[in-house]
Amino acid sequence: MSITLLHTADWQLGKPFGSIEGDTAALLREERFEAVKRIAASAQERSVDAVLVAGDVFDSATTPDHTVRRALEAMKAYSGPWVLLPGNHDPAIPESPWTRLKRIGLPDNIIPALVPETILLADDRLAVLPAPLARKNEPDDVTQWMDTAQTPPDIVRVGLAHGSVSNRLPEGDAKNMIADDRAATANLDYLALGDWHGTLEIAPKTWYSGTPEPDRFPRNDPGNVLLVTIEELGATPKLEKVSIGRFQWCRREVACGVGGDEDPTTAIKAAIEDAVDRPDDTLLHLTVSGTVDLAGRQRIESCLDLWQARLKYLNRDLESLIDEPSADDLDAIDKSGFVRTAVDRLKDTADDSADPERDVARTALRILYHEHVAAGS
């Protein structure tokens, strides 16, 4: 009776990573196919009854044939059934990766679930009830049909959908809503969901698997697939979270100037080292905030330059790091003379919260400090 499923979602194959500059974007794009290969290998290894992909297999409706073919290639290692659900990124519109898949010709074990009709698998022991999206935003709950879907008796009913579970998600937009009690009302043994990129149990018997390869600086838990075992009808399914992702996307915040005289780079270095264990596979978004003197800022920038070379990708956000030139900074530029007078004037402007040129004056002081250091060297 036991049914084992591999639940995954949000592959978004072909995602271009436009916000990441340089060669890293191409690596990230490529790695998503590698993740699918790892999923296929894992499914094959564990001999699951089916792999359910809960939407957003492809990144967009204009995903080209080449990407579609590569997807098929990546799935090859698992010969069991793959049920692929259109999500909001790849809805089943008249021209889409799904129509292309059909034109290219697909193996029998690849089952695009393009209409809300029951799919019987595992020798009719498993009924998959898909709720495909036929457009980006469906105003109605497309899982509603599951409540009245007729299936043979004594069969495992598993729902497959893509969207936001009403009132449950900590963030995200309210599109493609799914009732939070759908598993109960539709008498489902498991409701496999996609759209939320972290692994999350959102309601009883209702899970988001998350994306198998992280694609953003998360505040959740991406990089996994779920291995779902349903021992018997009505039983709570057993879940195993299997890590699949390669790249680590980390987010860290460091506040400067709070502790006093401590070198700001010490805290930054500590935060990075704490976050990163494989620098070459790590993308880091680092926010440095607080106040810093000009010498400190220069040290911070040197420190970050070093880490930028070491990490796969570093996104530094110093918008909230405010310059607070110290007496030493200013003395370093000049202790007296007209340069010092100019420095003092700029400092007055920078310290005046009502002055519209405040930020400009801060930057001017920073430039002057840089030039002073450069001229000195």
Add this chain to the structure above:
Amino acid sequence: MLFRRIEISAFRCFKDRVVIDAIGDGITLLVGDNEEGKSTVLAALQTVLFEKHGVGGAVANAMLPYGSKVRPEITLEFDHDGVNYRLYKAFCQKPEADLKAESGARWSGDAAEEKIREMLEFTPPSKGGAKPDHRGLQALFWVEQGSAYGQPYLNETAKSSLAGALEAEIGTITGGERGRTLIKRIDSRMNEILTPKNRKPAGTYKDAISQATEARGRRDELATRLKNFESKIDVLTKERELLAKLETDDPIGAADKRLEKAKVAVRNVEGLESSRITAEANLKTAQSENKLAETRLDQRQKNRREAKTADQAVAKLKREESAAQDATNGAQKAFDHAEEAHGEARTTLEAAQQDATAARRMADLLRKSEELEAAQVRLKKAETADQKATSLTAKANASPFTQKALEELRRLDGNAREAMARLQAVATRLELAPDKGRRALIDCEAIEAEALTLTEPTRIKLEGYGAIRVTPGGEDLSSRRETAEAAATELKLELDQHGIDNLQDAVRQGGERESWLTEAAIHSTTVKAHAPKGLDALRNEVAGVEAEVRRIEEDMTDGEVPEITANEASDFADDLAQKLKSAETEERRASDDLKETKGVLLTATNDLTGGTNRRKEGEKTAKSLRAALDQIAEETSDNDLNKALDDAIKAVQVASKKVDEIEKALTEIDPDGARRELETATEARGKVEKNLQALRQKVRDREVELRTLGQDDTAAELEIAEGELARAEAQEARLSHEAEALTLLHDTLVGEEQVARETFLGPVRDRIEPYLKRLFPGSELVLDDQTLKITHLRRDGQDEPYERLSIGTREQLAVLVRLAFADLLNENGKQSPIILDDAMVFSDDGRLDEMQRILDRAAERLQILVLTCHERAYFERGWATKRLQDCRG
């Protein structure tokens, strides 16, 4: 440092010892004549302080008095920081240096040199002699002869001392070189992203703006492309839904049914319309027959009316013919009368014409006769005057004394006189004053005159004495004499030729000749007045008038000329001409009357002929009509015509009723509506099928199109473009902010530098101002804050560059600046004597006087040594004076 005593020996022009002692704090005037050694004193001071005692070569040789090999020695006693020192140096042979302080401290050799260097803070040369750069502050304050008008020389020591003093004075110092380096670097960074002049985006900043614009364009284009794709997807979805619905509803079947129904309705309409055409044709036939009967009846009545009318017309025409006959008779009478009147008027006119012609001829004859008489008188006067003019001119032409001849005579006379005068001028004049009873004789002739003018050697006998021979002039006299004689001879010959004795006769006869010519000219004028075109023309004119008079006389038939004037005859002729004009008018009026009556007669005759013809034609017509009427009535009677008309009216009524019935039936079934419905239904059937096919085609086309568009990966490209745009915009914003920051930084630095410069020179300006206002009131002296050189003098708002000022003004300003620098340094503990070697030689008296006052004032604080050869110029000031000649040992 303050000088107290200088002792020099065996140095340059001082072979012997020279001592200048008791030098006070203020001004000391060192007076010496040219080449007495003032400048040597200055050289000695420079040597003892700045030349090393061991210096050799040309520097040492220059110290030696000319032609001697001695040991130059210089001793300088001075106060420094309140301590008295004695510096002794000997050069060339056994060189030596020795410095002693009053405290007893003593330095010798190089230690003495080093101590001096330390006290005066100068940099000695590494080898050779000391140049201005090696003389510390003294290079600034010791002004050598002939160089006072140049810029004060500031070596590094002077600059650093002044900068130190200025720093001490103003508390803060400028950023100096370092600040300027920073400004340059900021400038350079600004120039990388902003244009230097207008500060517009340039370089990387400009590139960033372009890149952001391009990225935005690319993003927008991709977004549009994607939106286009998505909207086409939406359209395709709707079209597919529509197509599916249509294929279920079978709109073609519905259209077919509607079409069949419309066809049946139209066939019904067409049957009724055919019946109506037949009924209408019947009606038209009946109506035509009715009309024919009515026409025949009308024609019969019309023929009757015409016959009657023709009879009435004949009667009227007869009356008109009779009236025309009467009118013709009247017109003939009027014409005859007019013809008679015209004959009479013609006769009167011819008589008047003859009278008028005769009178005009008489008047012409009388006028021409008067004209002939006047012309004959003028001819006579002209001929008389002409004879006189001809005679006088001939007489004048016979005289030889023309203007030219007179001029020649005058010239010869003048020559003779001038030659004689020239001879007389060189002749020897001999005045005789014989004793009583004595005489002088020439050729034994006693000389009566008191004086003689001798032009040739003459022997004169003097009674009681003997003879003397006077030989006047020389060669010149004899040539003048010859000239005089030749001139006299030439004049004589000319006079003889004209047969006169002297020039006066010639002049008189020349005057007579001129008066004859004048008189002849007056007579010629008279001739011209009477015969302006010449005498012959006047004679021809007289002959012409005579011929005309004869011709008129011949023309006159009666030949008798009445005793009246020409004007009276003319008036008579005018009266007759007036009468002729009246006769002509009368004749024209009679002629017009004749023409008019003739026209009236013609018209009346024509009317009569026309009336007769019309009357005959009318009679003919009336007869014909009557005959025709009689013939028709015989063929068909009036009763037959009336019956035919009644039958036709009844037939029309029957046919009309039938037509009405059919019309009513057609109105009830709406034939137009039925036909329109058939058209619409036919069209609709076609359209439905066409639309369905078009929709199917459209769906297929769109599917094909979207299949291509869907391959473009537009969504991914858009995301990449958005990423690029975000980065480009961030870069643009960063550079914009940086540009603002650099601009603010630059402007702030430059502004503060300007303020600092002005502050920096404040103390120097403060020191110069009291001196300057004495010499150039209301002016300002501007120095360069970097080089401390004088750039210009600002007077009355005008900046005058230093180099363009007069030499005198320059030397005064250069001294003032040195005084100000010295004051500044003095107040900051650095004292140096000022030496002015003939420094104000270009100053005028007024300025020199003022400069002396200024020096007086400065000397309250400064030690000043003035070297001059003009003691008098400074005498009145009462300054301590040392005369070099008194200083020699």
